[in-house]
Amino acid sequence: MDSITIDTINPKVLKCEYAVRGEIVTIAQKLQQDLKDNPGSHPFDEILYCNIGNPQSLAQQPITFFREVLALCDHPSILDKSETQGLFSADAIERAFQILDQIPGRATGAYSHSQGIKGLRDTIASGIEARDGFPADPNDLFLTDGASPAVHMMMQLLIRSQNDGILCPIPQYPLYSASIALHGGTLVPYYLDEQTGWGLEISELEHQLNTAKSNGIDVRALVVINPGNPTGQVLGEANQREIVEFCKKEGLVLLADEVYQENVYVPDKKFHSFKKITRSMGYGEKDISLVSFQSVSKGFYGECGKRGGYMEITGFSPEVREQIYKLASVNLCSNISGQILASLVMSPPKVGDESYESFSAEKEAVLSSLARRAQALQDALNSLEGVTCNRAEGAMYLFPRINLPDKAIKAAEVAKTAPDAFYAKLLLNATGIVVVPGSGFRQVPGTWHFRCTILPQEEKIPAIVSRLTEFHKKFMDEFCG
């Protein structure tokens, strides 16, 4: 008797797509192995991963203070040793003691409360209050292994069948389409307006909501990614208020992906959390259901491998919260190092602490360099024939539009691949630069894009720019003829 085949697995799994680690990345990994086994076998000597927001894989260094505290919490028995004072800053030692005191039995190797260690949630709640100027309740926080499991948890809660819809921006981060597919729901797209810098128009939300309703879809929630991924825009405050009003009026849960809250690069834009916006409008628990996702993977720290994050949930009934708690309980708890790091990210060294100056210098160095890299790549992309690229106001990505020549589109058709994937594969094979085709994020039909991170080391940017420019010129020469 035959067991499990591709035809007998869960079709929702088959349907799910996750472009950020898709085919292009698999090709890149093979090329990398090639280069290792046969140096000189390709016209480039390294693979430049611009496909994923993974800063430390591209040599960004971790924030020293954060790592000091993590190491001390991992091996607390060195805390009292004299050598430790020579190796670690005084405030890192103090913070490690504080954190250990917050952990029942000082047991960093024990399962915690399913929502995360209470004392760490207290610290995070204080950090949210300091950020927003409005109260935050530690009981509203669920600490998770990065933001992804939190998103899955909410989709699992909200989606009953394919008649349940979730409004998602297009282009979107593929975690959302993947998670909706896995839980068997319907993604209801709303298109961001590329002409106005990926603007979010309420009229578009209304139009798509009504279309979905007329198709029998019960729309349950609206996903907003701010700063935007893959689009890099930062929402204006007035726009955020409109979004809140829309969700309130339509009874939608507002799922606010705010993992890039520290990544804003332009002086005319500022990050405002949706929690702050709703509270400043006078709306409280009874008025709107709101979930904010945050992660230790982004910001200036970029601690992707630590898998820390949280969601703050407000405006849910006690009965529904109990169900969310149960979902968290089934996996027991998120990893404690990630929990600790989430508390550090929301409560970094303060003026007067021994580490404050070095911490601030590390932070500023990362953020200002990211801003310069964003500008340089954006300028380079805009100088290419047939390419337009909005500015990266925030997040870690550029999402340029490429007006592909008809001949390239036909060649892609012959190669049985999407035109932007065709472009991305040629780019990879010619230069070693890995980008993600726009089709992985969805886009207005007939338009073509790719997502490129701003994360390669600053000294490599000129080479990337020249390789990209050279490739693009050859590509256009070949396919415009």
Next chain:
Amino acid sequence: MDSITIDTINPKVLKCEYAVRGEIVTIAQKLQQDLKDNPGSHPFDEILYCNIGNPQSLAQQPITFFREVLALCDHPSILDKSETQGLFSADAIERAFQILDQIPGRATGAYSHSQGIKGLRDTIASGIEARDGFPADPNDLFLTDGASPAVHMMMQLLIRSQNDGILCPIPQYPLYSASIALHGGTLVPYYLDEQTGWGLEISELEHQLNTAKSNGIDVRALVVINPGNPTGQVLGEANQREIVEFCKKEGLVLLADEVYQENVYVPDKKFHSFKKITRSMGYGEKDISLVSFQSVSKGFYGECGKRGGYMEITGFSPEVREQIYKLASVNLCSNISGQILASLVMSPPKVGDESYESFSAEKEAVLSSLARRAQALQDALNSLEGVTCNRAEGAMYLFPRINLPDKAIKAAEVAKTAPDAFYAKLLLNATGIVVVPGSGFRQVPGTWHFRCTILPQEEKIPAIVSRLTEFHKKFMDEFCG
């Protein structure tokens, strides 16, 4: 317009139950707060959590070598400092260097390959080979945040609808019932035989499989927990061979929960992985689909808070494996500290390493103490009127049967609670001892049990025994009359 209510969330979430962190634990947390706020307010001065396999919450100390390596990998910049040699063992420093060399760019803060860092998987594969005497392939390993996400991943892959069934032991660990409920499948129970020390009879598997088939259920997989949770038995080798034959004949995926593989306490039993059993029977990739789950949370290390673990998958087609890879990719990767710890657990210090003696002493101290605690609690339980308790051959639990008097069953009915939950609540309120009612694990209808861990500190066992004995006597006096 109203948003999300308990009546409009996903009914699969409502249906899911997770007793290990259920109502009794919530009551215990309240009592603990009571004791803190008003010492002396209850007839006990501490809550004794015997509900969950969480050793370090009950003061078990982490293995020093493991924590040294983790701390050094968290803050590698101290590796070259002279003070470090005074604080850390030489082989921990060496191991940290080795591990960093295995991580691309030495970036412990980067997302890894979705299956986990290749070098760490190599180490784990070598550990599996050393354990089993048969080859293991690092490409068969998926590193996960504890074993739970791996179990969810397989359920997500296998379950298409409620017509898909998963054979599970009864009693079972509630992760399985919860996960099957969340993914909308059907739990097909097979009963372990309490009379024969929770024996697993093939005739029972056949009977239940046929019953399920005649009800239109497509049974896809068999879950085996060895050593058993909550039942504590260790399967014999001959029995394991029968199970393999059964799965092969019926085309079932064998899902082997082997997280307690280091926890065997009796000289007449030994742990054999199902991988070893299948290979020693001459069966390979083409013959049977097998998944083995392992975790850093159990064993003698008990690093629950680190959320490390892996699954080893063999006997799946490349197409199906690709889908499993995609599922892993959607959440990017498991936490790197947990990945490192999984490699340490499968490759601990060896004879001749500086840490070997102290490591072995720590390991032996934990395991021999657990064996003594299991024996003491088992003897105490068997001395109680109307209680019978099989021996804890392995794992971390005892699962005694209580023959509850009719009057107690009627009182439970009045209190609208299951009789074993009624007993567990009274026990908690009288003694501060937290156990999980057998109904949370399911049991033969009309029988009543509870699960009690063997994890409280050894010096507390006599007090637990006397409090439990006293309570039970009073309970029987009250309800036998």
